[in-house]
Amino acid sequence: MASWLSDPFAYTFFARAMIAGVLVGAMCGALSVFIVLRRMSYIGHGLAHAVLGGVAVGLVLGQDMYLGAVVATVVAALLIDRISRRRGLHADAAIGVVTTAIFALGVATLSVSPERINVEAVLFGNILGVNPTDLWVAAGVGVALLATLVVAYKRLVFATFDPEVAEVHGIRVGGSEIVFNLLTAAVVVASVRVLGVLLIAAAVVVPGAFARLVSRSLGAMLGIATMVGVGSSVVGLYASYHVDVPSGPAIVLTATAVFAVGFVGSALVGRSAARARRAGPAGVEGGVEHAHSHEGPLVG
Amino acid sequence: MGSSALHLDGVTVGYGGPPVLTDLALEVGRGELVGIVGPSGAGKSTLLRLITGRDTTHRGRVEVLGAPVPRHGAPGGVGYVPQLESIDWDFPLTVEQVVLLGGAATSRRLPWFSRAERRRAAAVLERLGMAGLEQRHIRELSGGQQQRMFLARALARDSELLVLDEPTSGVDLATRRDILALLGELRDEGLTVVLTTHDLNFVAAHLPRIVFLNGLITADGAPREVLTPAVLHATYGTPMRVVHDQGMVLVVDDAPVLAPGRAVPAGEP
Numbered sequence: 001m002a003s004w005l006s007d008p009f010a011y012t013f014f015a016r017a018m019i020a021g022v023l024v025g026a027m028c029g030a031l032s033v034f035i036v037l038r039r040m041s042y043i044g045h046g047l048a049h050a051v052l053g054g055v056a057v058g059l060v061l062g063q064d065m066y067l068g069a070v071v072a073t074v075v076a077a078l079l080i081d082r083i084s085r086r087r088g089l090h091a092d093a094a095i096g097v098v099t100t101a102i103f104a105l106g107v108a109t110l111s112v113s114p115e116r117i118n119v120e121a122v123l124f125g126n127i128l129g130v131n132p133t134d135l136w137v138a139a140g141v142g143v144a145l146l147a148t149l150v151v152a153y154k155r156l157v158f159a160t161f162d163p164e165v166a167e168v169h170g171i172r173v174g175g176s177e178i179v180f181n182l183l184t185a186a187v188v189v190a191s192v193r194v195l196g197v198l199l200i201a202a203a204v205v206v207p208g209a210f211a212r213l214v215s216r217s218l219g220a221m222l223g224i225a226t227m228v229g230v231g232s233s234v235v236g237l238y239a240s241y242h243v244d245v246p247s248g249p250a251i252v253l254t255a256t257a258v259f260a261v262g263f264v265g266s267a268l269v270g271r272s273a274a275r276a277r278r279a280g281p282a283g284v285e286g287g288v289e290h291a292h293s294h295e296g297p298l299v300g
Numbered sequence: 301m302g303s304s305a306l307h308l309d310g311v312t313v314g315y316g317g318p319p320v321l322t323d324l325a326l327e328v329g330r331g332e333l334v335g336i337v338g339p340s341g342a343g344k345s346t347l348l349r350l351i352t353g354r355d356t357t358h359r360g361r362v363e364v365l366g367a368p369v370p371r372h373g374a375p376g377g378v379g380y381v382p383q384l385e386s387i388d389w390d391f392p393l394t395v396e397q398v399v400l401l402g403g404a405a406t407s408r409r410l411p412w413f414s415r416a417e418r419r420r421a422a423a424v425l426e427r428l429g430m431a432g433l434e435q436r437h438i439r440e441l442s443g444g445q446q447q448r449m450f451l452a453r454a455l456a457r458d459s460e461l462l463v464l465d466e467p468t469s470g471v472d473l474a475t476r477r478d479i480l481a482l483l484g485e486l487r488d489e490g491l492t493v494v495l496t497t498h499d500l501n502f503v504a505a506h507l508p509r510i511v512f513l514n515g516l517i518t519a520d521g522a523p524r525e526v527l528t529p530a531v532l533h534a535t536y537g538t539p540m541r542v543v544h545d546q547g548m549v550l551v552v553d554d555a556p557v558l559a560p561g562r563a564v565p566a567g568e569p
């Protein structure tokens with residue numbers, strides 16, 4: 001068992017992948033809480049597809065993978081913001097229009113290009129390919145995310161909970177949305193190597209969804225989602241090494257298993273709590289409505 | 301700066317189509333308690349958007365607390381209480397956290413609030429009869445408590461003008477009275493209060509001043525001056541009768557809705 005855990009570290013690539021995985025897992029986990037609360041689960045999906053377009057065009061033009069990815073996601077994030085501000089359109093439609101177009105551009109570019117690009121690695125993640133640049137990118141984005149969350153936390157929470165009132169109370173809600181979308185874009189770009197374009201969407205949703213199931217405290221949700229993100233990266237990378245599946249699917253399946261346990265577990269806890277309430281004395285907590293307490297905290 | 305809390309002159313707003321509010325003129329002095337009253341779709345919420353600085357498309361002059369509303373961004377000193385229906389009550393926040401967020405824009409840039417801010421939030425909550433509920437999840441509040449929590453949030457920044465959209469809709473009669481009494485007290489403490497309502501008898505008739513709105517201002521004054529059949533017909537487009545009883549004004553629907561003589565089936569109110 002111990003060797004099962006330690007052996008892979010004999011390879012530099014695995015150690016690098018593990019560092020990248022932990023960073024990416026933490027970032028995606030923390031971010032996923034806000035993505036779930038904003039009901040923007042599709043943004044990860046969309047921006048990741050835009051990454052493929054950017055990477056493809058970038059590589060064909062002989063540029064670094066990250067340059068294309070950054071340009072594509074920033075353009076996508078800003079276009080999504082503009083289009084969703086048009087009356088009658090919402091973010092979901094904007095994401096659908098913008099990011100699929102960039103994805104299509106990427107696929108078209110790949111098909112006419114004479115260059116051979118490892119499409120599978122871009123789509124599903126490739127731990128063999130983690131290089132020092134990837135680690136620097138992940139670390140840099142991690143620092144930026146942490147700094148932004150520290151500095152803008154209250155404003156971001158207010159703008160997410162009640163944008164109308166936040167605006168009146170002096171928060172620049174539009175600006176905070178743009179910052180949030182750009183941050184999401186940065187996290188998506190930093191996650192491509194480990195998770196792959198097609199699987200990032202899950203990484204920026206599943207940990208937050210799980211945290212929401214088991215906690216009703218925002219602080220606890222952030223902690224839980226970050227841990228789920230890191231934990232699924234670690235478990236997923238070992239699985240990827242030993243079972244020889246790509247890292248992206250292994251990590252996402254781990255996170256999804258955690259979610260499934262949380263889903264079933266919180267339903268069972270809710271049911272036994274309801275039974276205890278029916279059996280026990282009425283109005284345990286002073287007669288407030290308890291219609292929703294089955295969602296009550298397991299943690300925090 | 302003057303004594304005016306609100307000054308609107310020649311204000312016209314539309315959402316791209318025909319104007320929702322046309323050539324509005326309105327003056328509200330500091331320390332007034334005013335109800336904007338009208339049928340749904342009358343433009344009440346739109347008027348509140350204007351005075352809370354969330355509309356950039358209007359023509360005319362809008363001054364709030366003595367200063368023109370900025371083109372981008374909200375006027376200072378305004379606390380806003382939204383309609384309860386617009387809120388996600390499952391959002392993971394406690395009562396205290398929601399109140400503290402009211403002052404987030406001027407709070408220091410760290411994820412947590414200072415002890416002074418928390419003391420102040422507790423004091424405001426206590427002032428509004430919410431002591432002891434600080435750590436409740438917002439889902440576990442009654443409608444009246446939710447309304448008070450939002451009032452506390454509006455007061456958590458140094459508000460001089462309180463703006464409330466339908467603060468009495470969706471709460472029971474006793475709560476409606478409590479909220480009105482509370483707003484009266486806040487007015488007595490020096491705040492200006494502007495609220496909207498479509499409830500003529502239980503809210504509007506108790507306010508010191510009513511502004512009737514239906515695209516334009518159809519009447520403006522004390523209830524006993526403006527609660528007249530003519531004004532009501534102009535505002536609601538349907539005939540209503542006004543009954544005076546022991547100094548109280550009561551508005552009743554004039555025309556029977558159901559055909560006379562039809563038996564009311566058992567079980568219907």
Ligand SMILES: Nc1ncnc2c1ncn2[C@@H]1O[C@H](COP(=O)(O)OP(=O)(O)O)[C@@H](O)[C@H]1O
Nearest residue numbers: 087315320338339340341342343344345346347
């Ligand atoms: N965002 C919007 N876009 C287009 N029309 C709107 C918008 N908001 C309100 N309206 C229209 O403006 C009119 C007034 O709405 P509103 O101010 O919400 O009225 P009230 O609050 O009195 O019910 C309505 O006809 C409504 O359909």
Ligand SMILES: [Mg+2]
Nearest residue numbers: 344345346465
């Ligand atoms: Mg309204």
